[in-house]
Amino acid sequence: MNYLDELNASQLAAVEQIDGALMVIAGAGSGKTRVLTYRIAFMIENGIDPFNILALTFTNKAAREMTERIGKIVGPSEAKNITMGTFHSVFSRILRFNADRLGYPTNFTIYDTQDSKSLLKDIIKELNLDDKAYKPSSVLGRISSAKNNLISADMYAQNEEILFEDKQAKRPLISTIYKTYENRCRKAGAMDFDDLLFQTHVLLRDFPEVLAYYQHKFQFILVDEYQDTNYAQYLIVKKLAATNENICVVGDDAQSIYSFRGANIQNILNFKVDYPDFKLFKLEQNYRSTKNIVEAANSIISKNKDQIKKTVWTDNNDGAKITVIRTLTDNEEGKIIGGKIFDAKQSTSISFNDIAVLYRTNRQSRAFEEALRKFNIPYKIYGGISFYQRKEIKDLLAYFRLTTNPSDEEALKRILNYPRRGIGKTTEENLIIAANNNSVSIWEVLINLDQYGLNFNKGVRDKLYEFVTMIRSFQAQLHSLNAFQLAETIAKSSGILKELKEEKDKGPEEVERFQNIEELLSGIQEFVNSSEEVKTLSDFLLDVALLTDADEDKNEGRNHVTLMTIHSSKGLEFPYVFIVGMEENLFPSQMALNSRTELEEERRLFYVALTRAKESCTLSYAASRFIWGQLISSEPSRFIDEIDGRFLHFDSPPRGQGRSLGMGINRGERPFSGGLNRTMGSPKLTSMNDLKGSSNANGNSSYMVGQNVQHERFGKGKITKLEGIGNDQKATVFFPHHGIKNLIVRFANLQILEED
DNA sequence: ATCAAGGCTTTTTTT
């Protein structure tokens, strides 16, 4: 039982409390995972059957790692029997098992966000609604938050308050769209992400025998990251725990960062009400970070009003101060951080794995990607467009989906004419209209064209028939071939492989696409080999829908710098952390400036970012950055000001080179004078005179579209268009403060701003 | 039915 010796008093207390309701408030870096792991191991060693344990984690990866660690204590075969995973993946398995009760096919499809939006777009069009007022993403947002609050389409249509809100927002027909969307998903045998929660709740609500079964099965329940659960998750857990009331929730209100997808801190407060006899454990000692980092983080989070009192402290060394770097542009930010990483790697014995660059929005990754590539530093970007969201992968997966669930409309729409087989838009529209009018799936129409009164000409009929025959031939092999064999067959006979092979010599992107398909196929091969049971393509799809980048650990062993959003860094730690883009309107996000609660969530997000760092943390911001192709100037984030100045060190890198001194070297501390140095350095100007004679082959000057230029009167601008040559050359220039101007180049005396 | 070109919009975070 020596593993218990690794725990401090409060950790041990939480581990040894097996029965009843308990809440563990775990500060950042306080050994939360260790407590969860050891607690489960302890339970099993004390005679609790792993089959009776349900552990809900935040990522699949966390679940895998925990299973492994528990396996080391109690043996892997025991650990394997614990039901552990994300809400979504655990529930999707339960739903597969009970699909028929809810009127879904066992092989129901899981629509991802892209599928949902595409369907909504169609519906909005079919209903003849203004697609400016009804944007698929905002409509999906409405529907999603309704589902997360267990409001069905019918309830939505009857809820005065919601209808009023929609009316106010000039989108009174969302309830109609919701209803249609629900019908269409059902007809397609598809659940979206939110349905996985919503339908699980329906299952447990309407089928007492199912509820009783799972209540009996899951006698002990653990929920990680409880602060990020939404109402649906809360209620499901509550129902499951109702008979035994052995429930342990772990969380940290200071790290609640998912309210945009319905997470509700209220759930933590409700816990007291639901389980009045609950025991509370607080883990306050931080084992992860230096004193500087812990205290800087504390000074930040103390600015929030909404919080549960706790004092996070550490015994670790003081460590280095937090470095603050200012750069001119977003590109320079990339170069300087890249240079810091390069230098750090040269001078110390750190590994690239020890380094993370964290940002608020995915699109910021680009500058760092480019810079790191130039420095020849290996990196991996998490999030953004994940492997499974790539077009070529989704295309092939759509074939798989249609094979296992022919009702899947989104899959069908995707591949009906891909690779190109002469089935055009008109044909597709007619099919969809017929399907809608008769309230059946498109596939149903497709296999009975006559029955639905579609009079296509012979050419079209033949092509459709050919398509149907192909899909049917795949379906016929669903059970005779394993997942890999069938996947390979489909990749070949669908023509996808051929198509991509032919495009391969077009460029590196095309090569990559082909390689991605190969990678997917070998992934399926691995999936088949990983088990003694025969794995079918349906089995594979079941697994794949809920995988994310964070879950794939193929590159785990490789040595690379990590690039990710702060959101996806939750739960991780790195010795060296760079938090970049510390600018107003970016972090905190512009979208979050409307209310205190939103701003506080951004602040918690910053708290999460800071507390990822073990030894060193560097903040950076750019004086201006390109946003939608325009150079916008920006101010340093208020969050920098909010950190107690004692913990900061301001570093002004030398201009020009984009490289700077080593990471650990402190160069004369600049006092924190009047907030931050907000004056912008002026970019270097290159006078046109210097460029005389450097005209290009057309006899034109060196102006180019996209160039940033300086005008005497209008200031900085960007060339958006060039017309004519020589003396007649005209330039269209966008000036942020003066709008678009058409200028005659000869007179305008535009000075080119040097790219950095 | 297909393809290229040009215009228009994009405005966070994720299962």
Added chain:
DNA sequence: AAGCCTTGAT
């Protein structure tokens, strides 16, 4: 800057 959509030519 990039992706999506419409348009117009073939």
